Amino acid sequence: MCFEILGFDVLIDDKLKPWLIEINHAPSFATDTPFDFKIKKDVVADAIQLLGMTYKRKKRFIKSFKSHIAKRTLLKSKQTPNSKANNKVKPS
Numbered sequence: 001m002c003f004e005i006l007g008f009d010v011l012i013d014d015k016l017k018p019w020l021i022e023i024n025h026a027p028s029f030a031t032d033t034p035f036d037f038k039i040k041k042d043v044v045a046d047a048i049q050l051l052g053m054t055y056k057r058k059k060r061f062i063k064s065f066k067s068h069i070a071k072r073t074l075l076k077s078k079q080t081p082n083s084k085a086n087n088k089v090k091p092s
Helices: 034-050 055-079
Strands: 007-012 018-024
Touching: none
Parallel strands: none
Antiparallel strands: 007 018
């Protein structure tokens, strides 16, 4: 699963009209104040919730991934010839 959080810079004028200033593809998650920390923490928490990323789902993914890697490793070891058999010196 892959996702990206974009940063939108918006200016609100005296008539409460929003003006889009820029969109950042890699917004800063540095936190200089407690308020800044709360806002950014909530943004990340909301993104995780929207994606349906739960602890149970994470555990299920890790288990599935480990099983997949184990099968690939087993398959690869079956396809690789035995190194001892290949290193025998033939008599002349």
